[in-house]
Amino acid sequence: MAGTVLLEPAFATKLHPTAPFHFDATVHKPSHFPMPTSHYEDGYYWQTMRFRRCRLGVKMERRGSVDKPAIALSLYAERPFPSDEAADVVQELSWRFDLHGDIADFCQRFTQDDIVGPVIGRWRGMRLSCSETLYEALMIYIVLQNAAVRRTIQMMNALLERYGTPIHFDGRELYALWQPETLAAVDEAELRALKVGYRARYLKGISQAFATGAVDEEALRRMGKEEAKAQLLQLPGVGPASVWYLLFEVFHHYDAFDYVSPWEQKIFSRLLFGRELVPTSDILAKARRRWGCWRMLAVHYLFEDLFWRRRTQSVDWLEELIRL
C-alpha cells in the first residue's frame, strides 16, 4: 500500500504481570467493534501505537500461566530505538493493560458468588484495559454515539483511511490512528464529508483540546474517579455514557459502575436478573450490594464472558441487540 510505514524489530523483553493474569482476556475484548489497528489470535496480540511522536508496532505473546504469568514483548520501530525510550514504552503498555494491577482479592472473594463466580472460573486474571491512549479512546467513543455497529465501523474506517497511517511490521499491516493536531487543523466540512454527521464538531473540538495541551492524561491517571469525571465531562461530546467508558476502560476504576446507558441496561438486565428489562437503579443497586468496590470489574467479567461465548455459540437475544 502506498504511504505504508515499514517498522523493524527494535527491542524485545519479557514482562511479568502481577498474578493472577489472564493474557487473552486482557489484551482482547470481544465486546469491542473490530478495529484495523490491532489483531488478536489465541496467545498472540499485535497493535500499532503512538508514543512521543514515534510510530511503533507492538507484539505480545502469552507465556507462563495465569498464576505464574509472563508476556514476551517485541517492539518494532522506524529506526534503532534507544533502550531508555523502550523502558518508557514498557511502562506505558503496563499502564494500558493494567499489568501491575492487583485483583487477587476480587478473584478470591467471589469464586463462590452465584453470578460472577462461574465467570471468574473461566477468566480469572482478566483486567480492565484499553490499548489506546485517552485521545484515541475518545475518538472511538464519539463514533460510537447514536449509531449501530455497522455505521460506527464505517465512520472509523473512513477516518482511518483519510487520516490514519498504514503500518507494516512482523508480517502484519495495521493502521495507526492520527494525532490530535491533524484533526484539530481540518475543516469541519471535510470531516462531515466522511459521513460522521454532527460528530464532526466533537471530533474536532476534542482534537483541539489535546493539540493545545488543555488535557493532561498523566494528571487524569493520578486523579480520583470523581475529579477525573468532572474534568472529562468538560470535553465537547463527552456525556455520562462516554465518561463511564473512560473511567473503567482507560483509567481502570474497578468501582466505576455508577451509570447504565440504555443499551447496556438491556444486557445487564439479562445478566444480573435473567429478565428482559430492569430499571437501571435496580441494576446499579444490586451490583453495588454484591460486589462493592469491585462492582465495575465484576460486571466487566460478565459482559466480556457473554461476548466470548458469542464467538462459539450465538446468543439469540444478544444478536438482536447488536444488529450488525
Add this chain to the structure above:
DNA sequence: CATCAGGGCCCTG
C-alpha cells in the same frame, strides 16, 4: 417510496 431508531449529547423550556 417514506419513516424511524440507532451502543448519545446538548440545548431549551
Add this chain to the structure above:
DNA sequence: CAGGGCCCTGAT
C-alpha cells in the same frame, strides 16, 4: 429534568 434536534444509514 423532560424532550426534541442532530447527521446519516440500514431496517421495516
